[in-house]
Amino acid sequence: MLHRMGLYEDYFPSIIKGKKKVEVRLNDEKRRKIQVGDLIEFVKVPEQDETLIVKVIELRHYDTFKGMYKNIPFDDFDCEGWTMKEMVDGTYEIYTPEQEKQWGALAITIKYLRKSNGG
Numbered sequence: 001m002l003h004r005m006g007l008y009e010d011y012f013p014s015i016i017k018g019k020k021k022v023e024v025r026l027n028d029e030k031r032r033k034i035q036v037g038d039l040i041e042f043v044k045v046p047e048q049d050e051t052l053i054v055k056v057i058e059l060r061h062y063d064t065f066k067g068m069y070k071n072i073p074f075d076d077f078d079c080e081g082w083t084m085k086e087m088v089d090g091t092y093e094i095y096t097p098e099q100e101k102q103w104g105a106l107a108i109t110i111k112y113l114r115k116s117n118g119g
Contacts (some may be wrong), residue, residue, distance in 0.1 A: 001033070001034075001035065001038045001039070001040045002038070002040070002041060003030075003033070003034055003038060003039070003040045003041070004040075004041045004043060005041070005042055005043070005047065006042070006045040007023075007042035007043065007044065007052075008042075008044075008045060009032060009044045009045070009047070009050075010038075011042075011054060011078075012042075012044060012050065013113050014078040015042070015052055015054065015110070016052070016112055016115065018112060019075075019078040020067050020077060020078040020110075021076045021077075021078075021109060021110065021111075022072055022076040022077050022107050022108065022109050022110070023040075023054075023092060023107075023108040023110055024065065024068065024077065024105065024106075024107060024108075025105075025106045025108060026095055026099055026100070026103040026105065026106065027061055027103050027104040027106040028080070028099075028103045030040070030108050031108075032082065033047065034059060034106075034108065035056065035057055035059075036056050036057065036059060037055070037056060037083060038055075038060060039051055039053055039054065039055055039056070039113070040053070040054050040055075040108070040110065041057060042054065050115070051115070051116050052112065052114075052115050052116075053113045053114050053115075053116065054110040054111060054112050054113055055073045055111045055113055056108055056109070056110060057109040057110060057111050058107075058108075058109035059105055059107070059108060059109070060072070060106070060107040060109070061104060061105070061107075062104060062105040062106075062107065063104050064104075065086050065087070065088055065091045065092075065095075065100060065105045066084065066087075067085060067105070068105045068107050069070060069084060069087045069088065070084075071098075072107055074087065076109075098118075
């Protein structure tokens, strides 16, 4: 199955180079449909002029983003040298603590397959 998700352009080179191995998301209704082996098409936001295709290798569920970051090396997010506070605060710029409490966190281990243009 193919899932489509927005992704900030800063992360595109990191995924292509294989440095960002884990994508962080809320474990909301949309994400609960993802299975290991599925494909995700990341659409660059806000431009939506570039897409990447990755394969889902592993799914790990956590109650909190902090719990996730305690369990997974920061290198896997391409965040080497970051502090726990920077990791959590950065995530809260995207998701609220209320959303985290409602849905929990999902670590999606990905493998880059290919790039395509034109969204």
